Structure formats: C-alpha cells, structure tokens
Amino acid sequence: MSDTTSKISEAAEPDYDRLLRANLERVFNERDAERRAAALAELFVEEPVMYEPDNVVQGRDAISAVAGALLDRFGPIFRFTPAGTAVGHHGFGSLQWQAGDEGGSVTVTGSDVAEVVHGRIARLWVLLNPPEA
Template identity: 60%
Template sequence: MTYPTEASKALVEPDYHALLNANLERVFNEREDGKRRAAIHELFSPEPTMYEPAGIVTGQAAISNVAGALLEQFGADFSFVAEGTAVGHHGMGYLKWRAGPANGPVIVSGVDVAEVSDGKIKRLWVLLDAPQG
C-alpha cells in the first residue's frame, strides 16, 4: 500500500489566465451566436450561473444571450479588453477588464471573478467599477 506524499496531494490548478481570457474573447467579444455558444460549451460547466448587477442567469444559453445582448446594445465597435494577467488559486480566479469602442473612451470597467471546477467556469461574478467623475 502506498500513501500520498505532500507533493502528490498538491492541488492541480487550472490555467486561470487562459480560461478567463478565453471567456472574455470567445464569449463576451463574440458576435456570432454559434461560435459564442460553442465557446461557452467548452469553457463553462453544464449548468453555470452568472451573477451580474442586473440579475442572476443560469445555464449556458442564458449566458450566451446576455453576452449577445450586450454586444448588440453597445454596437459593432464595442469590445472588452483584459487588463493584466488573470490570477487565482483553489478554484477561484479573477481578471480585470475594461470595455468601450475601439480607440474610444472606456465606457465600463470591472473584474470577472470565477469559481472553476474541473477546469471549467461553474459560477461567474461580473463586478463593475464605480463610475468615474
């Protein structure tokens, strides 16, 4: 019989930076519904929950609908841009971002905080920075 060593018991962490950047680029910046839904299927757990200031949505389709509506609301030139490197540990990661039109002012900024399980986003909190000015 073998017993686990401290090294073998070490938690294998997901690549928070890759996962949260993929969420920003492939979900919240993706205007084509089919590609966005495929990315959500790859990046999120089967029944994810997203918490945002306007409410709580559950399920991959609902998250896709929210992302699509945001892009439609703000126009073709609007996008989200990561600020810095996403970090995390023990199943929780975060990524700072800003959003607005290309070469234009920042309209909104904030942070995505994700609970990650089995390498996929299980729960996502979208926290917006307080308006400036």
C-alpha cells in the first residue's frame, strides 16, 4: 500500500472511540430527555436502527425512549462506563462497557457494535455478556 493510500484510508475513518463513548455518556447515561434527543440528533443518522437481544428499535425517538426507560428501571445512580478504548475500521466500531450503580459493583457487561456512516451511527448492536457465575 502506498503512503498516499494509507493517508486517505486513515483520514476517512471516524473517531470510533469518541463516537461510541459519546453514545454511552450522552445517550445511555443521559436522564434529561431533551439533552438525550440533542445527542441522538448529533451522533446518529436520521433513521438509525438499534438491535437489542430481544428487540429491534427504529428511529431516534424510539432509541431515546429505550435509554430513558432503562435508566428509570435501574435507578438514579445506574451508569454505563467504557471498559477500554473503542476499536474499528471500514465503518464498523466496537466498544466494550460495563454498567451498575455508580461506586457499586458491576451488574452487566457487554459491547456496542456500530455501523458508522459519514461519522454518525447508522446501526447499533447491543451485545450483552452472559452473567458470571
């Protein structure tokens, strides 16, 4: 591969770590619905799709509703935190995360895998790790 091709490929890649960390913090940790909607408008394409283990969610409003319901369900100090740095290439990125009460034990771990189009999340797969015995 020539130096020119390498530079073009690198320049075309989005910042997967920034994007997927922003999704965790500004969408899935955001309790204010208006701020969450603004983050979704910035981070996601107009008609995104999110694949959960038991559901397929279409559209920013529906993703916002899922995030809000999740936060309501688990309480005011429940948070998602990145577990490492996101990696990605050629339009797909992955970030491992953990979640639980802030300052408490981890109750769930998983990964977000995103298809990124023009620097924004088009499709998001939420992969949950099996509970540890």
